[in-house]
Amino acid sequence: MKLVNDSDAMWELNMSYLCLAQRLLQSDRAIGMFRLGVSADVAAALAALSVKHMNDLASAGQLICALRPSRHGVISALTRATPPVDIVRLHTALALAGLALPDEAAS
Known part of the structure; x- marks a missing residue:
């Protein structure tokens, strides 16, 4: 039973x-863009959404976000046994920063 x-x-x-x-974009736009992996245009559009538009997007029947580390090697590297948590956070940030933004990959 589901x-x-x-x-x-x-x-x-x-x-x-x-x-x-x-919330991330309102708190610190640049850091929010980095953490979300979005361009300035996408960040502006996300920040401007009303609750109604958010509900409409959420109800579209498709996921609107994607797992950024889409390559097996990246996921595997991020989940292996590693040193202390501070290094894991830094490694994660560096690995994700190296991935192209979806808009850049299409160009």
């Missing part, structure tokens, strides 16, 4: 992502 259907789970994930994105 407790939550896929549509509800997608809506919840999408809304969580949009709320987090807005």
Whole structure:
């Protein structure tokens, strides 16, 4: 028995992502853009979304965020046994910073 259907789970994930994105961008736009892996144009669009538009996007039936480390090697490297947590955070930030933004990859 499924407790939550896929549509509800997608809506919840999408809304969580949009709320987090807005909070990160309002707190510090540059750091928010880096953490989200979005361009200035996408950041501006996310920051400007109303609650109604966020709900509409969340209800689209598709995930609106993507797992950035899409290569197996990156995920594998980030999840192996490593030294202290501070080094893990730094390594994660460096690995994600090296990935091209979706808009840049298409260019």
